[in-house]
Amino acid sequence: MSDRARDPPPERTDFEELEDADDLFPEPAATEESGPASLTAEDISTNSNGPKQDSQFDEDPEDLFAEATEEVSLDSPERDVLLSDGPSPAITPITPPTSVITPCLGHDDMFTHSSFDEIEEEEGGDLFDMHIAVSDPEKVGDGMNAYMAYKVTTKTPMSMFKRGEFSVKRRFSDFLGLHSKLASKYLHIGYIVPPAPEKSIVGMTKVKVGKEDQSSNEFVEKRRSALERYLMRTVKHPVLRKDPDVMQFLESSDLPRAVNTQALSSAGLLRMVNKAADAVNKMTIKMNESDAWFEEKQQHFENLDVQLRKLHASVESLVCHRKELSVNTAQFAKSAAMLGNSEDHTALSRALSQLAEVEEKIDQLHQDQANADFYLFSELLGDYVRLITAVKGVFDHRMKTWQKWQDSQMLLQKKREAEAKLQFTNKPDKLQQAKDEIKELDAKVQQGERDFEQISKTIRKEVSRFEKERVKDFKTIIIKYLESLVQTQQQMIKYWEAFLPEARAIS
Amino acid sequence: MMEEVQDVTSALSVHGHNIKVTDVLKDGDTLTFVIVSQKVSGTGEYHVDRTYDDVEWLQQHLFSQEDVPGLHGVIFPPVPAKPQVNVTAKGMKQLGFLGLGEWQPYCKALETFLRQVASHDLLKKNKAVEIFLTSSDPPGRQRVKKNIFNWLSQAMDEMRKEGHKDVDEFFQAQRDQNLVMTGCTKNATERFLEVVLTEQKIAVACGHFSAALHLCVEAGEDPVKQAFSRICVKLSEVLESMKKNMMSVAENNVNTLGLGLDLESRYQEAEKEMLFRRTCKLVELETARRSAEKAKPVKKAAMEEVKKAAESEFDHISRVAKQEIAQFESERVQMLQQALVGWCEQQLLTAKESADQFDRYLQAFRGMA
Numbered sequence: 001m002s003d004r005a006r007d008p009p010p011e012r013t014d015f016e017e018l019e020d021a022d023d024l025f026p027e028p029a030a031t032e033e034s035g036p037a038s039l040t041a042e043d044i045s046t047n048s049n050g051p052k053q054d055s056q057f058d059e060d061p062e063d064l065f066a067e068a069t070e071e072v073s074l075d076s077p078e079r080d081v082l083l084s085d086g087p088s089p090a091i092t093p094i095t096p097p098t099s100v101i102t103p104c105l106g107h108d109d110m111f112t113h114s115s116f117d118e119i120e121e122e123e124g125g126d127l128f129d130m131h132i133a134v135s136d137p138e139k140v141g142d143g144m145n146a147y148m149a150y151k152v153t154t155k156t157p158m159s160m161f162k163r164g165e166f167s168v169k170r171r172f173s174d175f176l177g178l179h180s181k182l183a184s185k186y187l188h189i190g191y192i193v194p195p196a197p198e199k200s201i202v203g204m205t206k207v208k209v210g211k212e213d214q215s216s217n218e219f220v221e222k223r224r225s226a227l228e229r230y231l232m233r234t235v236k237h238p239v240l241r242k243d244p245d246v247m248q249f250l251e252s253s254d255l256p257r258a259v260n261t262q263a264l265s266s267a268g269l270l271r272m273v274n275k276a277a278d279a280v281n282k283m284t285i286k287m288n289e290s291d292a293w294f295e296e297k298q299q300h301f302e303n304l305d306v307q308l309r310k311l312h313a314s315v316e317s318l319v320c321h322r323k324e325l326s327v328n329t330a331q332f333a334k335s336a337a338m339l340g341n342s343e344d345h346t347a348l349s350r351a352l353s354q355l356a357e358v359e360e361k362i363d364q365l366h367q368d369q370a371n372a373d374f375y376l377f378s379e380l381l382g383d384y385v386r387l388i389t390a391v392k393g394v395f396d397h398r399m400k401t402w403q404k405w406q407d408s409q410m411l412l413q414k415k416r417e418a419e420a421k422l423q424f425t426n427k428p429d430k431l432q433q434a435k436d437e438i439k440e441l442d443a444k445v446q447q448g449e450r451d452f453e454q455i456s457k458t459i460r461k462e463v464s465r466f467e468k469e470r471v472k473d474f475k476t477i478i479i480k481y482l483e484s485l486v487q488t489q490q491q492m493i494k495y496w497e498a499f500l501p502e503a504r505a506i507s
Numbered sequence: 508m509m510e511e512v513q514d515v516t517s518a519l520s521v522h523g524h525n526i527k528v529t530d531v532l533k534d535g536d537t538l539t540f541v542i543v544s545q546k547v548s549g550t551g552e553y554h555v556d557r558t559y560d561d562v563e564w565l566q567q568h569l570f571s572q573e574d575v576p577g578l579h580g581v582i583f584p585p586v587p588a589k590p591q592v593n594v595t596a597k598g599m600k601q602l603g604f605l606g607l608g609e610w611q612p613y614c615k616a617l618e619t620f621l622r623q624v625a626s627h628d629l630l631k632k633n634k635a636v637e638i639f640l641t642s643s644d645p646p647g648r649q650r651v652k653k654n655i656f657n658w659l660s661q662a663m664d665e666m667r668k669e670g671h672k673d674v675d676e677f678f679q680a681q682r683d684q685n686l687v688m689t690g691c692t693k694n695a696t697e698r699f700l701e702v703v704l705t706e707q708k709i710a711v712a713c714g715h716f717s718a719a720l721h722l723c724v725e726a727g728e729d730p731v732k733q734a735f736s737r738i739c740v741k742l743s744e745v746l747e748s749m750k751k752n753m754m755s756v757a758e759n760n761v762n763t764l765g766l767g768l769d770l771e772s773r774y775q776e777a778e779k780e781m782l783f784r785r786t787c788k789l790v791e792l793e794t795a796r797r798s799a800e801k802a803k804p805v806k807k808a809a810m811e812e813v814k815k816a817a818e819s820e821f822d823h824i825s826r827v828a829k830q831e832i833a834q835f836e837s838e839r840v841q842m843l844q845q846a847l848v849g850w851c852e853q854q855l856l857t858a859k860e861s862a863d864q865f866d867r868y869l870q871a872f873r874g875m876a
Contacts, residue, residue, distance in 0.1 A: 300725075307723045314716035321712050325705040332698040339691040344684060345840050351847060467731040474738050475872065482745065482869040489862035496855035503851050506844040 130156040130235050132250070134228040137220045139207065140171075146208040147171050148220060150227060154250045160242065161251060168253055172199075175227055177257075181245045182234070187390070188397045189451075190458035192466055193240065194233040195386045197226035225375055229383060236469070287402050291456065297463055298395055305388045312381040319378055322370035326363050333359035347506045354502045358495050365488050372484040380477050384470065391466065398455050405448030412441040518632065520547055521640055523625030528614040536592050538610065540617060544625075544640045553641045559589050561639065562617070564647025565624070568635030575629055577823030579784040582831045584623035584630075585773035587616045603700050604765040612761055612769075619770060629827075668790050669783060675825070681832060682782050689775040696768040703760050710753040717746035737875065745868050752861040759853040767846025771839060778835060785824050792817040 136151040153167040179196035186193050203219040231250075235241040249255065289295050333356045340352030419434040521544035530541040537558055544553050566586055572578055587605050590613055591598040599606050605613040625631050625640065638646050673679035720743035724736045795817040799810040 303725075304723075307719075310719045310722065311716070314712065314719045318709065318712040318716060321705060321708045325702065325709060328698065328701045328705050332695065332702050335691070335695040335698045339688075339695045342684075342687045342691045345836070348840050348843060351844075355847065464731075467735075471731055471734045471738065474735070475875065478738065478742055478745075479869065479872050482865055482872060485745075485749070485865040486862055486869055489858050489865060492858040493855060493862060496851050496858060500848070500851045500855065503844065503847040506847070507840055 128236060128238075130154065130158060130241065132228065132231045132235060134224050134231065137224055144205075144208055147173075148204075148207060148223070150224060152231065152250065160247065166251060168250065168255070170249070170255065172197075172204075172223070172227070173257070174249065174255055175230065178234075178245060178249045179230075182240060182243060185243070185245075186240070187393060188401075190394050190398065190455040190462060191237070191239060192387070192390050192394055192462045194230060194237070195390050197223060197230055222379075225379065226383075229379070233383075233387075237465075287399050293460070294395070294398070294456070298392075301388055301391055301395075305385065305392075308381055308385050308388065312378065312385060315373060315378045315381060319370055319373045322366060322373055326366035326370060329359055329363040329366055333357075333363060345506075351502050351506050354499055358499050361495055362492070365491055369484065369488055372481055376477050376481045376484070380473065384473075387466075391463070394459055394462065398452070398459055401448070401452050401455050405445065405452050408441060408445045408448045412438065412445050415441055519625055519637055519640070521545055521553060521625070522547060523622055523631060526618060526621045526625060526640070528618040528621070531610045531614050533592060538590050538592060540614065542621065542640065555640065555643065555645075557639065557645060558647075561645050561647035562586060562620075565635050565639045569624065569630055569633055572630075572633050577820070577825075577827035578629070579788065579820075580781060580824035580827030580831060581627075581629055582774070582778050582781045582835050584620050584627065585770075585777045586620050587613060587773075603696060604703070604761055604769045607703070607761055607765075608758070612766055615762070615766055616770065668787055671786050671790055673786070674789065678782070678785070678825070678828070682786070685775060685779050685782060689772070689779055692768065692772045692775050696765075696772045699760065699765060699768055703757050703765060706753050706757040706760070710750045710757065713746045713750035713753065717743045717750065720746065741868070741872065741875070745865070748861070748864050748868065752857065752864075755857045755861075756854065759850065759857055763850035763853055764846050767843055767850075771843060774835065774839060778832070781828060781831065785821075785828055788817070788821050788824055792821045 131154070133153045133155075134150050135153065138149045138151075140147055140149045149169045149171050151167050152170050153165070154161070155165045157164055176196050176199075179193070182193045200219070200223075203216070203223070206213075206216040207220060234246060235250075240246055336352055336359060337356035340349050340356060343349035343352055415434060415438050419431070419438060422431045422434050425431075525545055527543045528540050529543050532539045532541070539556050539558050542553075542555050542557055546552065563586075566583075569583065570578075575581075588601045590602065590605070590610065594602070594606055602613070605616050621640070625636060630636065635646070673682065720739045723739040725732045727733070792814075795810070795814040799807065799814040802810040
């Protein structure tokens with residue numbers, strides 16, 4: 001594969017271009033760490049993009065962040081929510097990935113769109129061949145500082161990785177950290193970044209406290225599965241899989257721990273996106289939608305959201321009853337065994353004991369089926385409900401991008417008017433200043449327009465990819481589910497066929 | 508089965524083994540059952556309408572039959588509980604399996620009861636049976652004085668007699684075994700009912716899921732939308748299929764093992780009642796003996812008479828009881844075997860059908876572009 005050869009140059013040249021060009025934003029944010037006061041939903045995603053102009057979107061930060069639940073280190077001092085903590089660690093890896101030039105500080109947003117276009121064009125034939133497994137959950141530490149470490153194994157023939165197969169140990173906050181970095185880099189330019197799995201204080205507390213019971217085992221398994229799906233979705237994305245943070249996450253044996261571990265959960269992100277959406281609505285951005293495609297798609301995703309939630313509720317009900325059936329079957333099996341033991345008639349007694357055994361086996365089948373119901377359908381639907389949130393977020397960003405562009409335009413207009421007035425006064429200094437400002441603003445307006453067009457273009461591509469993936473995903477899961485159904489029935493047949501002669505032999 | 512024609516007037520004019528409850532009609536709060544029986548001589552059938560009141564009438568007459576010594580030793584075929592059209596929670600619990608499935612299982616249970624009564628050597632000669640099965644007028648619509656009913660409920664007050672030690676090893680063993688069996692069988696029946704009720708809930712949940720999938724179908728020419736819609740429609744069919752499978756499984760459970768366990772449970776209770784009646788008679792006998800011993804010469808002859816009567820009754824009861832128990836044991840094993848075999852066969856069939864059905868859907872999905 002010639003990935004390696006082609007990977008670095010686009011980014012390198014882009015950086016060189018941008019550093020020289022005039023269309024650098026005047027304030028490349030040196031600090032990635034933004035205090036809560038200025039962090040709004042908008043800012044979080046445009047960390048280093050012209051900051052303060054978005055203060056109109058300011059919300060009460062406590063409001064926003066109060067809902068971000070914490071998983072680990074309840075004693076951690078920082079209450080801030082951060083999306084990108086410090087410089088991208090890709091800069092200081094122990095074994096630097098050879099194939100990627102790490103971006104400079106504060107230029108996270110400088111992955112320009114054209115470089116992505118090139119990456120995506122490489123992907124034309126969709127040579128996706130990567131498999132990630134999350135396994136071997138292992139409790140590390142004791143008490144409330146304990147955490148679960150998961151083994152992340154990547155198998156890939158892609159040459160951008162050093163080896164074809166490699167494993168690392170990661171904890172949940174690492175996954176959240178990865179997601180927050182990706183979200184800060186890509187969401188605001190229109191890429192649908194898969195949301196990270198949900199946090200759960202209750203679930204994790206049980207695990208920490210050392211309760212080795214079925215519900216905490218189920219919780220760990222549920223989480224493990226969710227983490228695996230999350231990573232697979234992330235690397236399926238042609239652009240994301242080449243991101244240095246992703247690659248470092250998968251490969252590096254020493255991953256700097258996310259400094260502020262109260263990373264946003266996807267639920268927290270959802271709440272924030274909703275709040276931002278509300279804020280947007282309150283501001284009544286009457287976007288002159290020139291493109292019916294976007295209107296239609298937004299409506300489509302609204303509908304899809306509602307439908308998927310309904311489906312999810314149906315499946316949850318099914319899973320619940322299936323588990324109930326398993327419990328009841330087990331109890332019936334016990335009662336049948338007791339009946340068999342008490343029975344005087346020898347052959348009938350034996351048959352009843354066999355009946356008890358059959359019912360126990362059927363109970364196991366019910367449990368397996370309940371797991372299939374859950375891990376296949378319920379989690380799939382849950383994943384997509386969360387994914388659609390990310391999709392909606394991306395549409396919102398487009399609107400904000402449009403708004404920014406419009407604001408710049410209006411400001412430029414004002415400045416021009418002011419300059420026109422200054423022409424008649426004898427203030428050459430002020431006039432010059434005005435002209436300079438106009439020049440800057442003009443560039444900004446043009447950039448704003450380009451940004452808007454680019455995000456629109458990206459979203460179109462992303463939505464198309466997303467929709468195709470959705471169909472594929474559902475089909476794959478349904479096939480797995482049907483396979484489980486067939487298998488269950490075939491097992492049942494075996495059990496009944498074994499029991500029949502026993503029943504016949506009673507007398 | 509050959510009827511012994513002892514007294515022409517008391518022989519049953521219909522066959523006992525093929526009585527059918529062919530239909531059940533709901534009229535407001537009342538259920539009316541249509542009962543069909545085949546004439547012994549010649550061809551021809553009797554069709555009669557009966558309600559539960561009529562069944563109770565029949566039962567009372569069976570209990571109060573006079574010319575049968577040792578009648579109390581009979582294990583009376585257990586009658587199903589009273590069916591309520593608007594069933595309460597307590598009623599549901601009482602009826603158990605018989606309250607399910609639009610009264611079809613109930614009809615089966617009633618049918619079994621009538622067949623057992625009409626085939627029982629001691630009971631079938633009761634004229635009430637003939638009237639019940641053949642008379643065009645429903646016999647039981649007026650309330651009749653209670654006979655053994657009262658006796659039985661009185662006996663409930665004397666539960667302490669239940670533990671009274673027996674004089675006969677066989678009967679003591681029988682009583683001990685019966686105590687264990689009634690408990691186990693009742694427990695198993697209730698647990699199995701829970702299983703069936705949950706299966707029904709799953710069927711309903713599958714139905715909801717299936718309906719929700721239909722809502723996801725979108726019109727439009729967009730090929731992706733069409734593909735997703737196709738998937739939803741197909742999956743909806745799969746869910747319908749799952750629903751039908753679950754319903755079949757539940758039905759099979761009810762119609763075979765459910766009914767079997769229900770009958771076994773009620774029969775064990777009937778045996779328990781018989782054994783209790785005998786025990787009460789034993790207590791009565793022992794009391795009579797003591798009275799006769801202690802009696803002053805004036806009363807002695809009378810007391811001896813009482814004692815002899817009690818002895819005679821007790822002997823009759825014990826004799827009949829022994830026969831009944833032997834009959835009961837063989838019948839119940841046969842009945843349970845039938846239930847278990849039928850259950851297994853039906854579930855096997857359903858599983859095969861479902862496996863085929865699901866496999867076809869699997870292939871269809873695999874082949875979907």
